Amino acid sequence: MCHQQxxxxxxxYLGVLxxxxxxxxxxxxxxxxxxxYGIEVVVPLQFIEGSPRVGTHKVQHWIKQAQYARIHLVEELRERAQEHISKNQLRRKANHDRHIWERPIKKQSLxxxxxxxxTNKKEKKLFTGxxxxxxxxxxLPRGAVQLAMLQEMLPPLFLITLYMKFSQRQKHFKLGKHFPLTHSPRWRVK
Incomplete structure (x- = not known):
């Protein structure tokens, strides 16, 4: 918009605002x-009301009544907006919950x-994390899980989002190992 002039x-900026x-x-x-303000934007109030020096008592009384009505309308609009926000949040939560991946983790599973x-270190680019x-x-409730190493040492509790089910196909996820490469790359990780 402003790139031409x-x-x-x-x-x-005033138009964008x-x-x-x-x-x-x-x-x-x-x-x-x-x-x-409780009203739709059409024109500035000065065009409807006129100049304050010219306005009469009748117009001022009408303006006071309109302001009281507008105050109640603003409260009603805010309540409706709050209801709309809560409905929108529930709809978004339902949509999110519908797409959550079910994790069939049971006790004693790997x-x-x-x-x-x-995974954040540059020198360990190929590590999976x-x-x-x-x-x-x-x-435990709320998605917490207590894990044990296969050597029976107990680490602290972890959330459900930080783990996935182990299968025999995932043997490359060993401690301190990176993914095996299927072809030789042109570059080398040092």
Missing amino acids: PTTWGVS WAYKTAYKAITGHNPFQLL VLLYQPSL WKGPYKVVRL
Whole structure:
């Protein structure tokens, strides 16, 4: 918008700000101006009211009544916006929960533990970050799991998002090993 005439950004900024304040937001169901002032944006109030020096007592009484009505309307709009937000959050949560991967982990099953700190180092590019296998000792509420190494030492508790089920096909996930390469690369990791 301003790339054609860079010195006119001040004029364009006001238009962009006006467009943002008057644009309908899907989360609240209203525009920000309407939630703040309780009315739809059409024209500035000075065009409707006239100059304060010219206004009569009747017009001022009408304006006070309109302001009281607007206050109640703003409260009602905010309540509706809050309801709209909570419905939207429930819909998003239901959509998220529908796509969650079920982890059929049971007691005494073997799992791999994900530790992202192993994958962040440049010198260990090919490390997976998965360690294990560990044995599930206890399933706790809210997705916490107590794991035991196969040598029966107990590490601390971990969340359900940090592990996956171990299978015999995942033998390359051994401690301190990286993925085996199927072909020889042109570059070497040092």
